[in-house]
Amino acid sequence: MSGPEEQPELLPGHEWRSVRASVKESQAKARATRARKAAEAEVAEVDPVARVLVDVPLAHLDRPFDYAVPASMAEAARPGVRVKVRFAGQDVDGYLVERAATSDHTGRLAPLRRVVSDEPVLSPAVAGLVAAVAERYAGSRSDVLRLAVPPRHATTEKEPSPTEPPVPPAGPGEAAGWPTYEHAAAYLSHLAGGGAPRAVWSVAPGEDWPRRLAEAAAATRRAGRGTLICVPDGKDVDRVDRALTDLLGADHHVTLTADAGPAQRYRDFLAVSRGTRRIVVGTRAAAFAPVHDLGLVVVWDDGDDLHAEPRAPYPHTRETLLLRAEREGAAALVAGFARSVEAEYLLRTGWAHELAAPRPVVRERVRVTVAGASELDLRRDPLARAARLPHQALEAIREAVAEGPVLVQNPRLGYVAALACERCRTPARCDVCRGPLALTGPTTPPACRWCGTEVPGWACGECGHRGLRAPVIGDARTAEEIGRALPRVRVLTSSRDRVLATVDARPGVVVATPGAEPVAEGGYAAVVLLDAWLLLGRTDLRTEEEALRRWCDAVGLVRPGGRALVVGDPAHPAVQALVRWDPGGFAARETVERQEAHLPPASRLATITGEPGAVDDALTLLSLPEVGEVLGPVPTSLGEQEEPEVRAVVRVPRAQGAALGRALGELQRVRSARKLDAVRIQVDPPSL
Incomplete structure (x- = not known):
């Protein structure tokens, strides 16, 4: 007989109840699973196949996949909705892009898991644009969709969108500023008539360009079509927002920016998707906004690097909008105080027409001079060309500040951004990490900009001298110097740490870094541009173009009849173009030089x-067109502490740009399928 220790031990009563509950729960789950499978087995009678773009960032899986539409989801599973599907053994998100009657797949189709929301957030027009942008920039549609469709906010989605009131009729004097520009009246007339004109607008200094864009949007809206306006940053969005509100009221447009927050951004997106708002103003991601009956796309200051998306596949706002205008038959307007070489190329190829002010109008708006340009200036101040803040600049500030605010553009942030030996001019370096030394204030010792180590007892390693000089002065030190020279004048600064959006019309001096210039009420009485050599000293393909753009953006804030002074080399072509206010001529010369050198925009480059x-490996797998060429690879950095990295440049004539995009896309798919080491592919990068 078995002993007591061998008898089976009975479970306590509460544990038996727990076991019975687990069994019942398992049985309920099994019944639910059988019921779900039975429901999924019954497919929709009409168009039972759903083509779904799954949210998988693998290039070789960048295509629609067919799924069966269960009968229970037949109504909700509409093109454009978010869905959940089974993919590679797990549930993933996706977008239903099309319903079809048949599938090329010969086996059994897996059913849709569920429809996340019956709100169609991906319109057919935007889905086609996403595919075109992905092909243009050798990326995947999954990456582009993250830029095009904001994350879902379920609570906001349940709210109804407000209705749009009737568009008010044109008031007296509306669009009176457009006839200043040649052919602009005809452009607006085409917009009002439902046409699709395309233009490059060279804006004159002192122009209220947000008001002009609002007038163009109003003319398009009265023709029953929508408008999409993309600007570089939030300051510009606010200006256009106010202009549209003043002209049409607050209930005809939305603003799409990242600063709005997820709920408000999704609410505004739904208002556009549902067709209750037809005018959109925003930054680069707004280029994909699902505007109904799109009639006009506008990109302001297309040369600004904020228009270049920093995430793969790195699309540019200008190219996205021009692609969209072509696909949807919309008008296009590329506008700015300066002109990019890409905009000039649109004119040279006849794709767009020019809207520009006559020379007499430009001369009335602003007068631009260069410090020390004439012999008379040099006799008055022999150091006019050598001094950083010459007497002529201080006199210009002193005279203009009596009439209103004065803008001083300083291209370097901080107090003293670089230091050098006072005797031998050797750059001052940190003994710890060899980083550059700088001053953060008038009473602080020199400190390293890389590691932060303070060096109060610095001595030059070349000559032993302890004196320091400041070859590069920041905006804070510039404001301090101007405050000492003009003790009764208020001095403000606007830079990365504290950017001013606007300033009032009271007399004063505003020292700002490029891109942080506030808008003055009524415009600036004068604009002074310091250290022109700094903007011209970068090593980049677009150095001179970018310098002229930043100068034009600053001078464009002047009031009509104001003046501008440049402290720089009067013989430099970019400075000369600013003095003549001829950004179009400068862009034309740049375009010719780039054509001769086979550089963009005459070539397509990656x-x-x-x-x-x-x-x-990537170059070995790449199937270039016969006329393509490979430059490099060459190291991207010579730093000892960085990972080894090289860069190759692939170039083809512009006519073969589409073939290059397809070849790079195929390369991405092959690399993804073979799980090769990652490389970064960028088509037409904004800088080289």
Whole structure:
């Protein structure tokens, strides 16, 4: 017989109840699973196939996949809605892009798991644009969709969108500023008549350009169509927002920016998607806004690097909007105080027409001079060309500040951004990390800009001298110097740490870094541009173009009849273009030089960056057109502490740009399928 220790031990009563509950729960789950499978087995009678773009960032899976539409989801599963599907053994998100009657797949189709929301957030027009942008920039649609469709906010989605009131009729004197520009009246007339004109607008200094854009949007809206306006940053969004509100009221447009927050951004997106708002103003992501009956796309200051998306596949706002205008038959307007070489190329090819003010109008708006440009200036101040803040600049500020605010553009942030030996001019370096030394204030010792180490007892390693000089002065030190020279004048600063959006019309001096210039009420009485050599000293393909753009953006804030002074080399072509206010002529010369050098926009160019072995593999797999050429690869950095990285440049004539995009896309798919080491591919990068 078995002993007591061998008898089975009975479970306590509460544990038996727990076991019975687990069994019942398992049985309920099994019944639910059988019921779900039975429901999924019954497919929709009409168009039972759903083509779904799954949210998988693998290039070789960048295509629609067919799924069966269960009968229970037949009504909710509409094109454009978010869905959940089973993919590679797990549930993933996706967008239903099309319903079809048949599928090319010969086996059994997996059913849709569920319809996340019956709100169609991906319109057919935007889905086509996403595919075109992905092909243009050799990326995947999954990456582009993250830019095009904001994350879902379920609570906001349940709210109804407000209705749009009737568009008010044109008031007396509306669009009176447009006839200043040649052919602008005809452009507006085409917009009002439902046409699709395309233009490059060279804006004159002192122009109220937000008001002009609002008038163009109003003319388009009265023709029953929508408008999409993309600007570089939130300051510009606010200006256009106010202009549209003044002209049409607050209930005809939305603003799409990242600063709005997820709920408000999704609410505004739904208002556009549902067709209750037809005018959209925003930054680069707004280029994909699902505007109904799109009639006009506008990009302001297309040369600004904020228009270049920093995430893969790195699309540019200008190219996205021009693609969209072509696909949807909309008008296009590329506008700015300066002109990019890409905009000039649109004129040279006849794709767009020019809207520009006559020379007499430009001369009335502003007068631009260069410090020390004439012999008379040099006799008055022999150091006019050598001094950083010459007497002529201080006199211009002193005279203009009696009439209103004065803008001083300083291209370097901080107090003293660089230091050098006072005797031998050797740059001052940190003994710890060899980083550059700088001053953060008038009473602080020199400190390293890289590691932060303070060096109060610095001595030059070349000559032993302890004196320091400041070859580069920041905006804070500039404001301090002007405050000492003009003790009764208020001095404000606007830079990265504290950007002013606007200033009032009271007399004063505003020292701002490029891009942080506030808008003055009524315009600035004068604009002074310091350290022109700094903006011209970068090593980049677009150095001179970018310098002229930043100068034009600052001078454009002057009031009509104001003046501007440049402290720089009067013989430099970019400075001369600013003095003549001829950004179009400068862009034309730049375009010719780039055509001769086979550089964009005359050529289509792409960079392939990564570890040396990965880049070599990519170049081996790349099937270039016969006329294509490969430059490099060459190291991207010589720093000892950085990972080894090289870059190759691939170039083809512009006519073969589409073929290059397809070849790079195929390269991405092959690399993804073979799980090769990552490389970064960027088509038409904004800088080289």
